Amino acid sequence: MNLWKNKKALLLAGVLLACFATPVKAKHGVAIPVLNYHSIGVTPGNTYVLHPDTFTRQMDYLAAHHYTPLTLDEFASVLSHKMPSPAHPVLLTFDDGYANNVEVALPILQKHKFPATLYLSTGLVNTPGYLTWPQIHELSAAGWDIASHTVTHPHLPKLSKKAQREEILAARAKIEQELGKPANTFAYPYGDYNRKTLRILKKAHFSYAFTTHSGWASSDQPPLELHRIVVDSQKPFEEWVQQLTEDTSK
């Protein structure tokens, strides 16, 4: 009887622990889900175009479940153990630089006072469907971090080392010149990179770079090969919740 009681107590303690434990511990360090968005708009069937209603629902979910979207500085500080992690950290990233990031995503994020990070391909700026520099200034003024996603969005491993360096560094220089802030993180177009790419980023003192390897980013991963969760507009909402809440970095 007593044994059964103990078993029940143990079981209850286990359930309570599972409910209240904060899921930010990786094997040895910290893990943070990094959500990767692209275009927020209405193009049925395109995995990279997320309907504004779904985006609204996802941001409402983060707010209702007490998530803290981080700035890039906060993300770096938490991942390098310089700052304690909030209970439910998350980093919101947008790739490429679609005009709807300012027209559609920004007002939804502002409603919750959520910051975000834009990985911008500078060669796409001012082309149809993409952001203009005044719009990028608007995002920056609203608290977004803007960082490099190359100039022309190439498959980097197909380029020579010299061409890769030019793509990576020219985009960073343009962003830093426009906004007057350091842009020393990076996201690989198509998630593609090779050893040359890593060497260029290291030599140019980039602190972090994001791949499209799926899962939470973690301090156990190489800083230039952090994982992200690419948000697929065709997947059910429950799957998004699962990717957000289950640390797959272990």
Ligand SMILES: [Zn+2]
């Ligand atoms: Zn991209």
